[in-house]
Amino acid sequence: MRIIDAHNHVWYHGLGPAEVVAEMDAFGIERCWALTWYLPPDEHAPGWQGGFSPRNLRPDGTHAGCPLPDVIEACRAFPDRFVGGFCPCPREESAPEQLRQAHEAGVRVCGEWSYRMLLDDPRAWEVFRTAGELGMPVVLHLDVPFLPDPGGGRPRYQPRWHGGGAGPLERTLRACPETTFIGHAPGFWRYISGDEATEPAVYPTGPVRPGGELIRLLDTFANLWADLSAGSGLGAMRRDPAHARWFLERYQDRLLFGRDAPGDELRSWLLGMDLAPPVMRKLFSGNALRLVSPP
Numbered sequence: 001m002r003i004i005d006a007h008n009h010v011w012y013h014g015l016g017p018a019e020v021v022a023e024m025d026a027f028g029i030e031r032c033w034a035l036t037w038y039l040p041p042d043e044h045a046p047g048w049q050g051g052f053s054p055r056n057l058r059p060d061g062t063h064a065g066c067p068l069p070d071v072i073e074a075c076r077a078f079p080d081r082f083v084g085g086f087c088p089c090p091r092e093e094s095a096p097e098q099l100r101q102a103h104e105a106g107v108r109v110c111g112e113w114s115y116r117m118l119l120d121d122p123r124a125w126e127v128f129r130t131a132g133e134l135g136m137p138v139v140l141h142l143d144v145p146f147l148p149d150p151g152g153g154r155p156r157y158q159p160r161w162h163g164g165g166a167g168p169l170e171r172t173l174r175a176c177p178e179t180t181f182i183g184h185a186p187g188f189w190r191y192i193s194g195d196e197a198t199e200p201a202v203y204p205t206g207p208v209r210p211g212g213e214l215i216r217l218l219d220t221f222a223n224l225w226a227d228l229s230a231g232s233g234l235g236a237m238r239r240d241p242a243h244a245r246w247f248l249e250r251y252q253d254r255l256l257f258g259r260d261a262p263g264d265e266l267r268s269w270l271l272g273m274d275l276a277p278p279v280m281r282k283l284f285s286g287n288a289l290r291l292v293s294p295p
Helices: 017-027 068-077 095-104 122-134 166-175 186-192 213-220 230-238 241-250 265-272 277-291
Strands: 004-008 031-034 082-084 110-113 138-141 181-184 224-227
Touching: 004 277, 017 031, 017 068, 031 068, 068 082, 095 122, 110 122, 122 166, 166 181, 166 213, 181 186, 181 230, 186 213, 186 230, 213 224, 230 241, 230 265, 241 277, 265 277
Parallel strands: 004 031, 031 082, 110 138, 138 181, 181 224
Antiparallel strands: none
């Protein structure tokens, strides 16, 4: 069975392009979407630089994360194994043009979008609409700006938020109907459950409750997809295996396998679900190939 990792990074957790390819070989992964995780200077996240390459440390002490040159380097070294991804910061000058230039250089995915601004900011929409024109799916990393207080007090502000909640996501889906969005990260997957408004954990573990906003959005907007990567995606499945089976089967045409880190945890878990072969083929490669054909 073909496997495409639709969400990962190079020079992340100490793995350069060759080391990522070695893992891919070990796990039977044919191709990988190598995405940027660009950190603008004003979004420096102390402590995060330990996961990225020291060569992207700036003189002022901030860290650029995983920028476009890292992705281009990986794609040139292993053109048959990596699909390039890049999302410019919408606050920076000429972001839509930056995306066009990256597309001309061979980049095929707009992602990972991971900026500390509301998803429905007009500057972000300009980038998303450009991605739609170019046929580039947009990978969204979402983290909510507030989490409920366990004691019922004032919601707790989360300094490292990205995009906002379900409201900005819905407005963006409606405003950019020609663009395919792939949801990812804790601020996306928490909405699978109807108790999101009272759930204080970043990574919820309880049973999935009816009424989740994510279900409504998937049923309403055909341009919303999701990847199952990282602790957020896999955690949203593991927290309620019966609901996970229903979810995977219902949305089998818009879900993607991805890792977002070293290791093989998600693949092993999916294989243990004993899903029908046609569903497995869609999750592991078929859906990714519908979005991005190999060069």
